[in-house]
Amino acid sequence: MNPNQAPRTRIRLRYGKSGRIRFTSHRDVARIWERSLRRTGLPVAQTEGFSPRAKLHFGLALATGYESDAEYLDVDFKCGEMAVEEVLKSLVDVLPDGIEATGGAVLAPGAMSLQQAVTICDWDIELLDVAAGDLAQWVDQVLGAATLMVTRERKGQKITDDLAPQVRALEVGEPTSRGVRLLATLGTQPRAARPSELLAAQEPVHRPVLIRRTRQWIEQDGARLEPLMVGAAPVQHTLVGVQ
Amino acid sequence: MSLWPELELVLPEVSKPARYIGGEGGMATPEHHPSKVAWLLAYPDTYEIGLPNQGLQILYEILNERDDSVAERAYAPWVDMEAEMRAGGLPLFSVDTHRRAGDFDVLAFNLSAELVYTNLLNCIDLAGAPVRAEHRADDDLLIGAGGHCTYNPEPLADFVDFFVLGDGEEVVSEITEAVWDWKRSGKKSRQSVLRALAAIEGVYVPSLYDVAYDGPALVSITPRYADVPAVVEKRTVADLAAWPYPKQQLVPLTEVVHDRLNVEVFRGCTRGCRFCQAGMITRPVRERPAEQVRTMVADGLARSGYDEVALTSLSTADFSGIEEVVSATMDCGAGEVSVSLPSLRVDAFTVGLAAQIQRARRTGLTFAPEAGSWRMRQVINKLIDERDLYGAVESAFSQGWRRMKLYFLTGLPTETDVDTLAIGELARNCVELGRAHTKNPSVTVSLGGFVPKPFTPFQWFGQNTVSELQRKVFLLRDDIKRNRGVQMKWHDPKASLVEGIASRGDRRIGRVIEEVWRQGGTFQEWSEHFDYDRWTQAMAKHGLSVDWYVHRHRTEDEVLPWDHISAGLHKDFLWQDWRDALNEVGLEDCRWTPCYDCGACTGYSIEHIVASAVPPAGGSQGTGQVPTGYQPPEEVSVQLSGIGARSST
Structure with missing residues (x-):
């Protein structure tokens, strides 16, 4: 057949x-x-x-x-x-x-x-090395930045692009038992932005202990x-x- | 108890973190208890090399089935992980419940290759125990080792408390009972547990023996006490049917070598290839009943989800009724199942078998003629006929294979350049055969430097020097350079030299191994970490001659470092076989012909367990005639193995 x-x-x-x-x-x-x-x-x-x-x-x-x-x-x-x-x-x-x-x-x-089809993802990022207040300040800086240039290596070549359009939402979440939580919504088109890139895009660079994708979304006619x-x-x- | 909370902070920083997480299908989560002996079974190489090891998995199951013991597993951490562990004060740990090595009673290693010896030292050190056995306190970890390398235990004698020789299925329980007596007494006397272990057949406790030298020569290795055996005999499981293990082969979450269901169809081999230590030390031949093989395959596929099965043994086509078993295997399971036969004679590799094996998925093909010329194959007693090799190659090409690998050894006794160049001729002829079937046939010659091993007829042979091996490699490389379709790969002759030091070394080589380890020389079997100069410098520093240990021909009367160990084989049988080799005289397979008394059966009152009284038919053996008296048996060996299922090292 x-x-x-x-x-x-x-x-x-x-x-x-x-x-x-x-x-x-x-x-x-x-x-x-x-x-x-x-x-x-x-x-x-x-x-x-x-x-x-x-x-x-x-x-x-x-x-x-x-x-x-x-x-x-x-x-x-x-x-x-x-x-x-x-x-x-x-x-x-x-x-x-x-x-x-x-x-x-x-x-x-x-x-x-x-x-x-998928256009954005929600992320839950746990950080140990930062206080909630400092993190809130960091979030404001990220959201206020005109551009967030990140450099990555692909097939041996360095590529720099702007992460700012990909940061669709960012806020400090409820604390965890051992640290603080950063909640982010990041775009996936034309390429998926990684939470690790977000963390590296703005000083001070935070080291996550746990990163969790909580949702993936398809945006269609203004709806998710x-x-x-x-x-x-x-x-x-x-x-x-x-x- | 679990180190996991600390480990999970470290794992994002290292390569391939899945090596350290455990969680395999079939994994045990044993409950430790003061009344149980706790074994940490370690493979001193990376997880992906060590996980599939069947010997370790068999003991893991047996120990966890007993109600007086538990077993978990550990593998050598890769260099980046080791650095993190040392920086963070983390010890060697089990992957099952991430328990620290120091919480176990026994740390037991599987030794399948000599180049991992420095990793064994590193693992002992990471476990928190003193590296040298003499420095261990009464209640420190007991360090054990088993596996093929333990037939010459002397290079590791200073570091290992006890060695186990031969099949582990039965002796592991006897050891558990001896260790329990020690544990029950509060681990007060290390000496008492070592003496108890030495009383178990198959267990060698090196610290209970005195070694005497006369200049460079070894004079004797003798027990210090009357109740310690002068010669330690290997253990042999008489009937494989009684041990259908592993019943729950571990299914790893991440990719490993030999990532498939493996079912051992028989143990032992009497083909008598003179370079092959495995064939000598695992005698006699003990087949698993065909019905049990079928059950293990069907159950294993159902519970693992694998779609590939390897029927494992040495020279698997010698299994009675192999074609029926392969056929039944391919038909079991829900979907397509592919079968690999990692070791298979070419005369049985017929068009029919080729067609059947490639039904589900075409696996890689490796034929192992081992030597290029008929004369050389008589010396090594791998009596294959070129016509059989060509027949097998023809079968494979006609069934759609386009490339294959031919495995050869160089540096064999009596080898001349004529023998070396004959390898190129065989490869060219195979490519020519392929042209009839495919536009771009490809044959890869894989060339390994021969390292003489204990308990083989070649144990007296002086290994070729690095420069001689290198010369032969280049001779062949230049010969086949211009032949389209023939590629060549070779093993680093320098690595063969180090393997030679460890293979036939005596107790003094321990200092060299320790020196190389202390200088950071781990993962020596990985080419990117192998450091030849460290080894030769360590030999020189300790006043030991590479020439004396590796390149010198031994004499009949010489005391060998493993003379106090027995694989059942009579030393005079091996010597006679060595003389026969030099005279280019072959020896037939005793499983189908009368016994020539090598000692492996008679010494232990056991016998071959072989369902068929005659050799398998096929190729030039198709006459089905059992040769009476010696005539050149016309056979060849073939290996089939999954592409990507071979170690890259």
């Missing part, structure tokens, strides 16, 4: 990453998903060719060491219908500690890929949509022992 004509269902899954598993890389997480989905025995579609792999489409990479409540991936199943509830249920026992599937939705045909909301009938999954 021509694979293009075979029935397919694309399901978008939301998952969290926390605890010690946060030190795995984006690539590691992709491999964990491949193994976990094989363990479920669900009919995941495979790529063609000599080295077939599961058809998984990941969203924005999460830097090694960061936690998240809002990671997404799209999974193609080789069948015309697939219940999101069933997928979420079969994942409970096969995902490793620290990775939890928390929701899903069947995607409408032709839905934009996660990498294209959670990536599951672009699909039909999203299913929120309540898991015992999450968080």
Whole structure:
């Protein structure tokens, strides 16, 4: 059968990453998903060719060491219908500690890929080396700056660009048990701004102990949509022992 | 108890932090208790090299199944992590519950390669114990070691409290009981636990032996007490079927070498390749029942989610009914499962097998003829026929493979430039065969310098010098330089020299290992950290001659540093095999032919466990005839392994 004509269902899954598993890389997480989905025995579609792999489409990479409540991936199943509830249920026992599937939705045909669709992310950044008052001052400086030039290295070349347009919101949050919290909303297009770049963009440079992505958003006609909301009938999954 | 709160502040600063987090599928979370002996099983190399080690995983499971012991794992921290640990006062820790090494009773190392010896010292130091055994207090960590390198334990004798020889499945429990007696008594007397350990068959406690020298010559290694054995015998598990381990192979969260399900199908090999220490020290052949193999594969795939299985052993095609097992393996599991056979004779690598193996995913191909000329292969007793190699290569190309690797040794006994250049000829012929099937066939020659190992017929042979190995490498490189489709890689001859120092060194080499470690020489098996000059300077500083230890031919009457260790093999059998090698006389495989009494079975009253009475059919062996008397068996070895599943070092 021509694979293009075979029935397919694309399901978008939301998952969290926390605890010690946060030190795995984006690539590691992709491999964990491949193994976990094989363990479920669900009919995941495979790529063609000599080295077939599961058809998984990941969203924005999460830097090694960061936690998240809002990671997404799209999974193609080789069948015309697939219940999101069933997928979420079969994942409970096969995902490793620290990775939890928390929701899903069947995607409408032709839905934009996660990498294209998501425009902003919310971040929760825990800092130990700064007092709340000093941090508030730092936030004012960042928000008041006309430009925030950051330099990064890419393929051996130094690239400097302005982070200021990417800083969509910034505030001091509730304190944690051991430090203070900075809440940021950063743009992802044309490239995703990293919290570490934000922290380095304005003196004094703060060293985070924990960075957590709390939300990803798709901005559409002035509204913010959670990536599951672009699909039909999203299913929120309540898991015992999450968080 | 857990160091995690401190570690998680350090991990963002180091490369590949997932090396230190544990959390693998199948991981134990053992409950420590004063009434349980706590083992920290360590692999003295990086996590990604050490995690797949099956020996360590087997002991980990057995110890955690017992109700009087717990086991966790540790790996050598990479240099950046070590710097953070030393700066922050963090000790070596387990990856399972991030417990400090000092909270365990035993720190036991798996030793698979000599170049990790300095890492072992570094791990002991990071664990907080004195590096030299003689400086340890009564209640300090007990330092143990097992694995193939322990067949010459002497270079590490000053640092390790006890060595374990041979299969660990049974002896690990006996050791646990001896350690428990020591722990129960409040760890009052180290001497008493060492004496108790020495009484266990298969355990060698080097501090209980006196070593005598006469100038550079070793005169004797003798026990100090009457109840300490003069010769320590290896342990052998008689029946692999009784030990279906690991039952829950660890599934790592981050990428490691051999990242697949591994099922050991048999242990031991009697092909008799004279350079191969593994084949000599693991005798006899003990097959796992085919039905148990199938069960372990099916269960392992279901619980791990892997889509690749390696059937492991030496020369896996010798397993009785290998084709049926491969076929059954490929059909189990929900989706496509690929099979790799890390060690497989080429005469069994038929078009049919090639077709089947590439059904799911085409894995990398490595054929290991080991030597270029038929004469050389007679010397090393790897009696392969060129036609079989060409047949296998033809099968692979015809099934769509476009590149393969050929593994060879150089610096073998009696080797001449004719033998070295014959390697190039074989490689060229393989590329020519490929042209019929593909436009750009590619053959990579991988050349390693031969290092003689204890308990092989070549243990008396003087290793080639660095310059001689280098000359041969360049000779071959220049010969094949202009051949399109032939590439060449080689092992650093300087690293082979250091391996040679450690492989056949005596107790005095310990000073050299310590010196290199004290100067910061860790991760010596990693080319970016290997420091040849440190080793040669340390040898000179301690008045030890590289020439004497490495390049000198030994004589029959010489006392060897491992003469007080026994792998079951009679020394006169090995000597006769060495003479036969020099006379280019081969020796057949005793699992299908009458016993020639090497000692491995007769000495321990055990036997081969082999389901089939005849060798597997295939290639030029397809006649199915068991040779009577000696005739050149026409066979070749092949290795199949997943691309990227090989260590890059």
